[in-house]
Amino acid sequence: MTHAAPIVTWMGMRFNLSTMLMDVVAAAIVFILAVLGTRRLTTGVPRGMQNVLEWVIEFVRGIIGSAMNPRLGERYLLLATTLLLFIFVSNMLGLPFAIVVGGVQWWKSPTADANVTLTLAIAVLLVAHYSGIREHGWGGYLRSYLKPNFLFLPINVIEQFSNTLTHGMRLYGNIYAGEVLLGLLAGAAKAGVLTMLLAAVPLMVWQAFSIFVGAIQSFVFVVLAMVYIAHKAEAH
Amino acid sequence: MLLAQPEVHAQGGINLELGTMLFTLATFLVLLYLLSRYALKPLLSVMEKREKRIHDLIAGAEADRRAAEEKLREAEARLAEARSEAEAILARARHMAEKEAEALLAQANEESVRLREEARRAIEEERARAVAALRREVADLSVLIAGRILEQSVDEAAERAYAERVLEEVGGLR
Numbered sequence: 001m002t003h004a005a006p007i008v009t010w011m012g013m014r015f016n017l018s019t020m021l022m023d024v025v026a027a028a029i030v031f032i033l034a035v036l037g038t039r040r041l042t043t044g045v046p047r048g049m050q051n052v053l054e055w056v057i058e059f060v061r062g063i064i065g066s067a068m069n070p071r072l073g074e075r076y077l078l079l080a081t082t083l084l085l086f087i088f089v090s091n092m093l094g095l096p097f098a099i100v101v102g103g104v105q106w107w108k109s110p111t112a113d114a115n116v117t118l119t120l121a122i123a124v125l126l127v128a129h130y131s132g133i134r135e136h137g138w139g140g141y142l143r144s145y146l147k148p149n150f151l152f153l154p155i156n157v158i159e160q161f162s163n164t165l166t167h168g169m170r171l172y173g174n175i176y177a178g179e180v181l182l183g184l185l186a187g188a189a190k191a192g193v194l195t196m197l198l199a200a201v202p203l204m205v206w207q208a209f210s211i212f213v214g215a216i217q218s219f220v221f222v223v224l225a226m227v228y229i230a231h232k233a234e235a236h
Numbered sequence: 237m238l239l240a241q242p243e244v245h246a247q248g249g250i251n252l253e254l255g256t257m258l259f260t261l262a263t264f265l266v267l268l269y270l271l272s273r274y275a276l277k278p279l280l281s282v283m284e285k286r287e288k289r290i291h292d293l294i295a296g297a298e299a300d301r302r303a304a305e306e307k308l309r310e311a312e313a314r315l316a317e318a319r320s321e322a323e324a325i326l327a328r329a330r331h332m333a334e335k336e337a338e339a340l341l342a343q344a345n346e347e348s349v350r351l352r353e354e355a356r357r358a359i360e361e362e363r364a365r366a367v368a369a370l371r372r373e374v375a376d377l378s379v380l381i382a383g384r385i386l387e388q389s390v391d392e393a394a395e396r397a398y399a400e401r402v403l404e405e406v407g408g409l410r
């Protein structure tokens with residue numbers, strides 16, 4: 001069940017107000033939770049939110065360590081942690097409810113908009129290429145397109161686009177599909193008492209499954225981001 | 237900033253919106269900065285400090301353990317030394333006591349022998365003196381008796397009886 005999007009045009013660019021709102025909401029939730037969790041930091045035994053955040057950091061360190069040399073990877077720790085938290089919270093936002101006003105959907109997961117996921121994927125792409133140039137210089141960076149030999153040049157070039165496209169679309173597809181099905185089930189519940197009873201159980205099951213999918217997809221996104229960066233930044 | 241009413245588009249397929257993308261990027265970058273600045277960096281520094289502290293504690297414990305072991309070895313060595321010294325002192329003391337006892341015993345023996353000798357000599361002297369005195373006495377008595385006999389030589393029988401009586405008196409001295 002799709003709803004219309006509130007679009008405004010400004011300076012020749014189109015803005016989706018709903019997506020922008022949800023971007024800010026997700027960012028604010030991440031920031032507030034993180035700040036609350038790190039208000040009374042202790043070097044002793046961590047408790048509560050500090051413990052959770054430390055676990056997240058260690059978890060992200062594990063992801064980075066599986067993709068690249070941990071010493072090089074420490075540089076991307078903040079980026080990867082922010083990506084993971086932002087995407088995870090974004091994926092969860094659309095699950096409990098959707099707000100539709102006058103046929104326009106305002107509340108949803110920001111990651112259910114391809115513009116958001118592609119933006120994040122492109123940001124990762126830029127970081128990866130920047131790191132590649134920084135680690136190997138322009139010469140090494142450009143030569144990496146001729147590996148293992150010059151015949152691979154077109155494949156290597158196409159890979160940059162396909163990687164980024166699939167990186168973004170994979171996340172978008174999972175979350176958007178999840179919300180469409182949630183919307184359908186919620187619509188069925190609205191149609192009548194019988195359909196509501198019939199839809200209640202699958203709705204809850206699908207919400208639970210979407211929590212799982214949302215967590216997995218945020219993890220997958222960060223893993224791939226680190227793999228792409230490692231591919232560019234590490235010695236070839 | 238916002239213009240009139242947002243136009244409402246039915247969403248079919250994927251519409252790329254440059255504005256949305258730029259806004260998303262900006263939001264993400266701001267979040268990245270704020271999150272790092274106010275939450276993650278303090279958290280990381282605390283984690284690092286804790287790691288360092290634990291490292292220090294482990295190193296300190298290791299050093300303490302080594303020092304304690306060293307002290308223990310030292311104390312054991314001292315204890316063994318003291319024990320052997322005590323044994324030596326005890327042995328020496330026992331040896332000295334034995335020697336002293338022997339010396340005392342020998343001295344006592346000597347003393348007793350000397351005393352016995354002295355006593356015997358004294359007894360001998362006393363006897364000799366007594367015998368000499370007796371002899372003198374006997375001689376005097378003999379002279380006395382002889383004088384009496386010469387003065388009264390009439391009654392022989394009485395004389396004998398008298399002499400016997402005198403001698404009996406003398407014999408009482410024996």
